[in-house]
Amino acid sequence: MPSIDAERAEHGPAKMTARDVSVYYGDKQAIDTVSIDVFSEYVTAFIGPSGCGKSTFLRSLNRMNDTIPSARVTGKIALDGEDIYDSGMDVVQLRARVGMVFQKPNPFPKSIYENIAYGPRIHGLADSKADLDVIVEKSLLRAGLWNEVKDRLTDTGTALSGGQQQRLCIARAIAVEPEVILMDEPCSALDPIATAKIEELIDDLRGNYAIVIVTHSMQQAARVSQRTAFFHLGHLVEYGLTSDVFTNPAEERTKDYITGRYG
Template sequence: MLDNTATTSTKSKMSARDVKVFYGEKQAIKGVSIDIDMDNVVAFIGPSGCGKSTFLRTLNRMNDTIPIARVEGDITLDGENIYSSSMDVVQLRARVGMVFQKPNPFPKSIYDNVAYGPRIHGLAPNKAELDQIVENSLVRAGLWNEVKDRLQDSGTALSGGQQQRLCIARAIAVDPEVILMDEPCSALDPIATAKIEELIHELRGRYAIVIVTHNMQQAARVSQKTAFFHLGTMVEYGDTSDIFTNPREERTRDYITGRYG
C-alpha cells in the first residue's frame, strides 16, 4: 500500500498536505504529505530526478524563482500557510534557511558573509551585538576556531568544507527555525563531509532540519526519519532504521538494495 501521508508524534514545525508541483504542463511532485518536527533530522532519498530537491524547494518557496513553476496543496509553518498572499517571502526565507549543494559564499569577508542577514533584517542594533551574532553563528557551525583570527579574509578563500560551514553559519545567523540542506556534502571530501555530518547532529533539536542526499549511508548516519521519493511520489516515510532494514514498499526495498538508482 502506498504511504503518501507522513506524520510525527511530536508537534510539527512544518506540515505539507497533498502538495503538487508543476513545471508548465509537467507534474514533478504528486500529492506529497509530510510533517517535520524539531526532534528529528529528516532525510529525503531517491534516484536522480525523483523530485526530492523539487519538494525541498517548496518548503521555503524557492520554486517562486522559476516562472513556469506552480505549487498546489498546503504547506504550513507553525500552522501558517507559507503560500498565502500575506506571507512575507523574505521573512519566510529567514525562518526557513537553505544550504545548497555547492558552497556559495558571498564575495565578501568571512565576517560580512555571516553579518549580511542580521544587518538586512535589523537583528543587531549595534556593532557589539553584531560581533556576538557572528561569533555565535561561527561557533555553532564549527568554524570559529579555524577563522577567528582572519575574519576579514574573503569567504571564497576558504576550503570547500569550510565554505559550506560558512554558508551554514550564514543561515544560522538570522535565527531560523528550519534549515533545508540540498545535498550539502556532494562536492566535499570525506573529512569535510564528516564535519558537516557532525554539525548536523549538534544542530538537531535547535532547528528542524531536512537534508536531501544521494548517499544512503549518509542518510542512515544523520537522520532519524527518512522519506523515499520515486517518480515524483513519496513512496514511503518512516523511522530511518525501519526504512533501511525493514521497508514496507517493494520499490523502497529495490532502491535500498541497489536494484535501481
C-alpha cells in the first residue's frame, strides 16, 4: 500500500492534510488521533460501520462541527498548508473552498436558478446577470442536470425529484468554484437509478476537485473511489488504494469488515 510519502512523490503536496485529529462531543471522544492526506487527483472514500466516526471526521474538514456547541477539535487540519482552525480563518470562505453535499438533499426554498446563483452572488463571483447566467448554466451542465431543467429554471428546487435535488445541491456546491467537495452519504436517500447518476457524476468530476465521500456501501466505495479509508470506533484503521483495501487489506479489522464479519 502506498505510504503518504510515496503518495506525495507521485502527486505532489496533498490538497488537505490532517494530523493527529481528535474530535470530542463534550466528554465523549468520537475521533482519536486521525492522520490522513487527501489529494486532488482522485476520490477518497470513508467507510466503516455506523457510529465509527467517518461523518464526524468529514465534517471536521470544513468546520461543520463548529455548528455543534459541544464539539471540540484538536490536532491540525490544513488546506494547501493553511490551518483551517486558525483564529484568522474566514469560515464562510473556507466552506466555499471546501463545499459539502449532505445525506438528504437540501435545496434552498428558491427557484432552481437562485439555488445556483445565490452562492456566486454573495461571494462576488459575478459582476452582472449575464455572468450569473453563465455560472448557472455551467454548474448545471457539470452536474448533469441542465438538459432536464433548462426550461424550468424559475420552478422551485424542492419540486425536483430526490435524485435531481441532490444533483442540484452538487451544482450549487460547484458554482462557488470549490477546491474540495465533501459528500456525506449522498446516495443513501436515493433509488438505484438516481444513485447510478450521482456515481457517474462523481466520476465525471474527479480530477477537477478533491472529492471525499462517506458511504455505508462498500460496493459504492469500490465503484467510485481510488483511495479508501476504513474507520472503526473512532480510529483510522487503514488507508490506501481502494483495490488493495478491498482485495488485500493490511489490517485484520479491515478484512473482517470487508468480509461481513461485523458492521
